Amino acid sequence: MKQDRTGYVLTLSLHPDEIPDELLRDFVGARYACVLVRINDDESAMQYGNRVSKAGMLCREPYFQRFMAAAHGADGSEDGAANALCKQCGIVSRTELNGNESAKNLFDLLEKEYGSWRFPDDPF
Numbered sequence: 001m002k003q004d005r006t007g008y009v010l011t012l013s014l015h016p017d018e019i020p021d022e023l024l025r026d027f028v029g030a031r032y033a034c035v036l037v038r039i040n041d042d043e044s045a046m047q048y049g050n051r052v053s054k055a056g057m058l059c060r061e062p063y064f065q066r067f068m069a070a071a072h073g074a075d076g077s078e079d080g081a082a083n084a085l086c087k088q089c090g091i092v093s094r095t096e097l098n099g100n101e102s103a104k105n106l107f108d109l110l111e112k113e114y115g116s117w118r119f120p121d122d123p124f
Contacts, residue, residue, distance in 0.1 A: 051097035051107050055085060058114070059094075067117050085110065 001010050012034075023032070038046040058064045059081040068074035074084035086092060088110050089103040097103050 047108075051104060052094050054111070055082075055094040055097055055107065058111070059085060064114060067114050071113070071117065 001008055003009070040046055059078050065074065065076050065078060065081045068081040068084045069076040072084040072088055074080035082094065085107070086094065089097065089100075089106040091097065091100060091103045097107055
């Protein structure tokens with residue numbers, strides 16, 4: 001990783017066996033999302049420490065907004081996802097996620113549910 005005048009530049013190296021064929025066949029300029037998660041020695045994802053920041057990032061993701069609408073009655077917007085998240089965690093504001101143990105546990109369960117969620121029209 002390096003920094004230039006526009007921000008940070010991250011270079012990825014992928015093993016040929018780990019590149020999906022669809023990626024190689026796609027048109028030049030196709031857009032993809034990349035997710036980085038620090039992993040433990042046993043290859044499991046490291047638990048995210050700052051749940052307030054994580055909750056904010058999740059609520060801005062359109063896929064999470066869809067999940068919250070389908071699974072928890074949100075209206076499909078960022079604000080709707082945030083409101084439904086607060087309701088599911090029993091809090092008034094996402095800022096409570098860093099100090100409220102019960103809310104932390106409920107948020108972790110919600111995040112786990114989201115991680116395993118699949119929509120009927122998903123190709124994955």
